[in-house]
Structures are given as structure tokens and as C-alpha cells.
Amino acid sequence: MxxxxxxxxxxxxxxxxxxxxxxxxxxxxxxxxxxxxxxxxxxxxxxxxxxxxxxxxxxxxxxxxxxxxxxxxxxxxxxxxxxxxxxxxxxxxxxxxxxxxxxxxxxxxxxxxxxxxxxxxxxxxxxxxxxxxxxxxxxxxxxxSPAHQREALDAFVGGQHGATLEQYRAAWAERGRVDAELAELVDRALDRSREAELLRLGLAEVERVDPQPGEDVALGDEIERLAHAEDLRAAAAGAHAALVGEDDGAGESVAAVDAIEHARRSLEQAASHDPVLGALATRVAEAGYLLADAAAELSAYVDDLQADPARLDVAQRRRAELTTLTRSYGSDVAEVLAWADDAGRRLLALEGGDARIEALRERRSELDTELAVLADGITAARTEAAERLAKVVTEELAGLAMTGARLTAVVEPAEEAGPHGADRVEMLLEPHAGAPARPLGRGAxxxxxxxxxxxxxxxxxxxxxxxxxxxxxxxxxxxxxxxxxxxxxxxxxxxxxxxxxxxxxxxxxxxxxxxxxxxxxxxxxxxxxxxxxxxxxxxVTADERVRELARMLSGSEDSEAARTHAAELLEASSVGR
Missing domain, CATH: 3.40.50.300 (P-loop containing nucleotide triphosphate hydrolases)
Structure with a gap:
């Protein structure tokens, strides 16, 4: 309240x-x-x-x-x-x-x-x-409006009718979603088939080439090394000679390793007189170890490095295959592999389209059956309630100075079902005895x-x-x-x-x-x-109320006749209740 x-x-x-x-x-x-x-x-x-x-x-x-x-x-x-x-x-x-x-x-x-x-x-x-x-x-x-007349009838039915209507509307809405998805899948069937075929071709090409993670980077490094093998060998040999020395024709060694060793011995001999030189001798010794290790690795590098034209050709052809893939599916092998992964999942989804269409058709059939059952129940409830509503309203109209008036609520099949059921509801009014029943929208x-x-x-x-x-x-x-x-x-x-x-x-x-x-x-x-x-x-109460009713009756609250009539109305309304 x-x-x-x-x-x-x-x-x-x-x-x-x-x-x-x-x-x-x-x-x-x-x-x-x-x-x-x-x-x-x-x-x-x-x-x-x-x-x-x-x-x-x-x-x-x-x-x-x-x-x-x-x-x-x-x-x-x-x-x-x-x-x-x-x-x-x-x-x-x-x-x-x-x-x-x-x-x-x-x-x-x-x-x-x-x-x-x-x-x-x-x-x-x-x-x-x-x-x-x-x-x-x-x-x-x-x-x-027949739509509002239907709503009034539905409100009158009461009981579980409202819940049934909600269940029907929910099923109707789901059927609409199923129809929309089904239509899209069917309409795009050719597009999906073309997309799936392109994905299959791409995946087959990737599978044939079989790129490995990081393979393009490794191939690039290998090709660069094989293409410049002689230059690399010369550089490594020269560096090795600088470190370990070589015979210069006079029998004198100019090896960096020997020079470092000579420096270490000199420092160690004097280190007993100053610990600073001892620390420096240790650091020089460490440098000597590093140079010796580098010299050993350079020697091994020179021994292992061989010009291999056949291997260079194989590596270049392999890189050409990878380049063909990257032109179509990514900027490098990593992107190609990512594309293949995504394409595989997309292909599974596309190939499942037919199964999805079949599932949607089955669900639509289930919903059609459910809607038909619910619609029959709604129609039965409305038909039964229409008679009761018409009777109650007709009795009310008699009490509202419309004696002889009769309301009829007609429930008939709609041209097609909708979100509110399969019925068309219309109320007809006979305003007085003997008058034809006409729709409220036109006859009242x-x-x-x-x-x-x-x-x-x-x-x-x-x-x-x-x-x-x-x-x-x-x-x-x-x-x-x-x-x-x-x-x-x-x-x-x-x-x-x-x-x-x-x-x-x-x-x-x-x-x-x-x-x-x-x-x-x-x-x-x-x-x-x-x-x-x-x-x-x-x-307003008492006399003030009488004056207001008199004003409403005659436009003048001071009219004695109107005031008398107003008082009579108040008395009659009190008795009437």
C-alpha cells in the first residue's frame, strides 16, 4: 500500500x-x-x-x-x-x-x-x-488490441499458466537461436567446404616439408659457415699461430702464449718482495690458461673445418623449401608451426559442421514437439478461462448500468504460432440485448x-x-x-x-x-x-466535501441546488455501500 x-x-x-x-x-x-x-x-x-x-x-x-x-x-x-x-x-x-x-x-x-x-x-x-x-x-x-486482450486473459487464468507461458517463451526463444545457427551453417556450407580444402592443402604441405623448431636459424648459420670455409680456416689458423707461435725462419718464437708465460715467471720471481706483483702474477697466469684453451679450440676448429660443396647444396635446397612455407604461412618456421596448429583445430571444427547441422536439426525437432505440447496446454487453459472471464465480466457490466451487455472472449488458432502461443484472442462485445457482437477494437x-x-x-x-x-x-x-x-x-x-x-x-x-x-x-x-x-x-470532509461535489456537478460550489444534489449523492453512496 x-x-x-x-x-x-x-x-x-x-x-x-x-x-x-x-x-x-x-x-x-x-x-x-x-x-x-x-x-x-x-x-x-x-x-x-x-x-x-x-x-x-x-x-x-x-x-x-x-x-x-x-x-x-x-x-x-x-x-x-x-x-x-x-x-x-x-x-x-x-x-x-x-x-x-x-x-x-x-x-x-x-x-x-x-x-x-x-x-x-x-x-x-x-x-x-x-x-x-x-x-x-x-x-x-x-x-x-487483441494482444492486450490476450494478456488480460492470461492474467485471469492464474495457477500454473504463467509458468507454462514462461516455459513456452523460453523454448520459443531457443528454437529461434537454433534456427538462426542452422541457417547460417547451411548457407555457409560451400564456404566452409572451400575453407576446409585450403586448410587440408596447407597442412599437407607443412607435413611434407616437416619443419622443425629453430631449423631455419640453424640452416642459416650452417650455410654461412660452409660458404666461407676457406676464409674461416685462414682466420682460425692465423689466430692459432699468433697464440702458439710458428717458425719465422730465424728460429725465434713470437707466440703470445710464450710471452704470457715469460711475464708470469718474471712476476712470480719478484712477488716475494711485493704481494701486489704476486696478485698480478696470478691474473697473468689465468690469462695464459685462457689463451692456451683458445689455442687448443682453434686447432680443433681448423682440423674439423672442411669445405663440403655437397652439404652446402643440401642445406641451401632445404632452406628454399622452408622459405616457400614461410611465404605462405608465416614469416619464419615458428609462425608456420603456429599456423599449422591453429589450422588443425579449425579444420576439426569445419569437418564437424555436418555433425553440428544434424544435432541442430534433432534439437529443433525436439523443440517443435515441446512447443506443440505446451501450446496445446496453453490453448486449453485459455479456452476454459475465456468462458469464465466472459461470465464474470458480463455480470460486472450488468452492475455498471450495461444491462443486457455481454462480453465474449474468443480463442481461435492463429495464422502461425508465435512467442505467446498458437492462439489468437479477441474479445467481442454485445453492448445491449439484440445487438450484434463486435470486436472491442471496433464496436465499443x-x-x-x-x-x-x-x-x-x-x-x-x-x-x-x-x-x-x-x-x-x-x-x-x-x-x-x-x-x-x-x-x-x-x-x-x-x-x-x-x-x-x-x-x-x-x-x-x-x-x-x-x-x-x-x-x-x-x-x-x-x-x-x-x-x-x-x-x-x-x-475534504463534511461541508467542504459537499461544496467540492457541488462544484463538480454544476461548476459552482455555492449553487444551492448543486449542494443539495451533492448531499444526496453522499447519502446514496453511503447507503449503496
Missing amino acids: IEEIRIENLGVIGRAQVELGPGLTVLTGETGAGKTMVLTALGLLLGGKADPGTVRTGATSAAVEGRVRLDAADDALARAVDAGAEVDEDGSLLVVRTVTAPSGEAAGRSRAYVGGRSVPQAVLGELADALVTVHGQSDQARLR SGGELSRVMLAIEVALATAEGSGAPGTFVFDEVDAGVGGRAAVEVGRRLAELARGSQVLVVTHLAQVAAFADRHLVVTKSTADGVDVVTESDVRL
Whole structure:
């Protein structure tokens, strides 16, 4: 139940507080007084789209604050807790929505808060679905649509029907995904075949050449060495001679190794007199060891190095094979091997395409069977409920001054199945005895449609297990209704309010007379600008209420005849309840 709504800087409302309660509450006032802004504020609290243009001129932002009371079993309570909201011990929850003006740094920004926690706007919508049902003149227009008539019938069915519909929609969505993937696989079958053949050819070539990791680098080094064998031998031999010496014809050695050895001995002989020379002698000795090792390796290198034209030819031809691969599949052998690995996995996936197509076809067949079974159950539930709904609504219409009117809900096969089943639902109305049954979308007047909508809403609210929210909001549900019919509309709203909270915005005194609480919205003028302040939304009782009803009846609250009629309405509504 909504306990109160506080509004700041929204449209003509500067600051206002609307206190609500159980039962039937009506909101009345002159045209343009601000009743629409009250409903706009409620819409914001219920997750509706924020319009920056509704922010009051001169204000930087508008704010709406609502306090709702939740029962422990309410789905809304669980959703609020999931969102991190703090709920008071008495079950009351504070909901806040702010909207910034269309100009400024944060132009048009909207914020939502539930129980002191900032939440996405969608959370408010989820809470609203469990808390409130809102109906306005636009809903009457939507009732002309067979799709909305189907939704009303589905809501009336109750029980497991909602779960069955969800299961059907899930299966329908999966079938759509299966169809899309299957179509893509079939359409691209030729492309996949061509891609697979190219991959097979490439992998066969790689397999034939059989490149080894790092082989291209090793071959490059080997070819370079074989191609310059003589130069390498000469360099190594010259270096070896420099290290170990050679006969220069005079019998004198110029070996670096001998020179190092001579230096070592000289230092060691003098080392006993200065330890510094001893340390240097050690270092010179180490140099001698290194030179001796290098000389030995150079000798072995010269002995092993042989010019081998045959081996050079083999290495060059092998490198040419690797070069052919790298031109097609990578810049070096490492990239070629990586391509082959990826290509192998891709080929497995492509070759599995036929198996995937077969699996998808089997799954589609399973889904078709499941959908057919679910659709039959949905059709049976709708057909049975259509008769009950038609009976209940017809009885309600009789109580709404449409004696002789009859509603029929027709469930027939649709041209093709869809995400909501295989049925087409249409409601037909006989407005009076002997009149032909015509679709609501074409045959009902505005007043008739208002009463049909109210009758359907009452049927939904009173249906066993309907799970209807505990609060109903009607915006001029009495449009196009007058006289006795208006009285009956008021009486039926009062009956609905016995078990639910009902808020009605109305221009009809006959409806307002049945209210448990009567709120009147008026406008003041501040600085030459119309504004609604806290004192301009007031609860009227006793004589004040009579005067407001008189104004609604005649346009003049001081008309004695209107006041008498208003008093009669109040008395009749009290007796009628």
C-alpha cells in the first residue's frame, strides 16, 4: 500500500504532500490544477520515463518521495532487499526519484533510490509490477488490441499458466537461436567446404616439408659457415699461430702464449718482495690458461673445418623449401608451426559442421514437439478461462448500468504460432440485448470501453490466485460515462476498494461520492506564477466535501441546488455501500 507521496518542483507543483490510505481515495480539482502532475509523480516512483521538461521552471531539479508499506510475503519486499534497500521494522519502504532540469551540467539526469540505496530505474519498475496496477485512458485504447486482450486473459487464468507461458517463451526463444545457427551453417556450407580444402592443402604441405623448431636459424648459420670455409680456416689458423707461435725462419718464437708465460715467471720471481706483483702474477697466469684453451679450440676448429660443396647444396635446397612455407604461412618456421596448429583445430571444427547441422536439426525437432505440447496446454487453459472471464465480466457490466451487455472472449488458432502461443484472442462485445457482437477494437464507445476495462480489472483482481497487486490507480476511468452509469462505476470502485487500495482521478461527482478519502488539488499564485503548495492538496470532509461535489456537478460550489444534489449523492453512496 502507498502511504504518502511528497513532490517538489514538478510542473505546477512547488511542494505538496499527498497522504493516502486504504480503501477508495479520489483526487479531484479544476482542470489544470495539478492532478496530472500527481500522477506523473506516481509514475516516476513506479519507474516511468523521466521527462526533464516536467521540472518546474526556475528549479534545478524535481524530486518525488513515496512511502510504501509491504507485507513479509510481498514479492516487492524480496526484490527491494535484493537491491540492498533498508526496510523499516514496520515494513515501510522509502522510494525516491529525482530529475534534473533540461539545462545545466547534469541536464536531464534521473536518479532512483530504494530504502536509501541508489538503484537502476528498472528496479522501480520491478517493484511497481508487484505493487501497483495503473490504468488510464491510454489503457482503454490498448484494450482494443487483441494482444492486450490476450494478456488480460492470461492474467485471469492464474495457477500454473504463467509458468507454462514462461516455459513456452523460453523454448520459443531457443528454437529461434537454433534456427538462426542452422541457417547460417547451411548457407555457409560451400564456404566452409572451400575453407576446409585450403586448410587440408596447407597442412599437407607443412607435413611434407616437416619443419622443425629453430631449423631455419640453424640452416642459416650452417650455410654461412660452409660458404666461407676457406676464409674461416685462414682466420682460425692465423689466430692459432699468433697464440702458439710458428717458425719465422730465424728460429725465434713470437707466440703470445710464450710471452704470457715469460711475464708470469718474471712476476712470480719478484712477488716475494711485493704481494701486489704476486696478485698480478696470478691474473697473468689465468690469462695464459685462457689463451692456451683458445689455442687448443682453434686447432680443433681448423682440423674439423672442411669445405663440403655437397652439404652446402643440401642445406641451401632445404632452406628454399622452408622459405616457400614461410611465404605462405608465416614469416619464419615458428609462425608456420603456429599456423599449422591453429589450422588443425579449425579444420576439426569445419569437418564437424555436418555433425553440428544434424544435432541442430534433432534439437529443433525436439523443440517443435515441446512447443506443440505446451501450446496445446496453453490453448486449453485459455479456452476454459475465456468462458469464465466472459461470465464474470458480463455480470460486472450488468452492475455498471450495461444491462443486457455481454462480453465474449474468443480463442481461435492463429495464422502461425508465435512467442505467446498458437492462439489468437479477441474479445467481442454485445453492448445491449439484440445487438450484434463486435470486436472491442471496433464496436465499443469510449464510455463502454471504460466500463469494460473496469469490469475486466475487477475480474482480474478478484480471480482466485490472480496475484493482482494490492494498489490500483485509475486515471479518469470514468471518461465518457455519466448519469446512472457513473454512479455504478463509483459503486464498483468502492467494492474493489474493500480488498485493495484504490486511487482514482475523476471529474465525476457520482464517482467521487463513493470515496473513503477525498483529496482536492487547487492552485495558488505566487509572484504571478501558478503553483501548488502543501496547503493546496487537502483532505475534504463534511461541508467542504459537499461544496467540492457541488462544484463538480454544476461548476459552482455555492449553487444551492448543486449542494443539495451533492448531499444526496453522499447519502446514496453511503447507503449503496
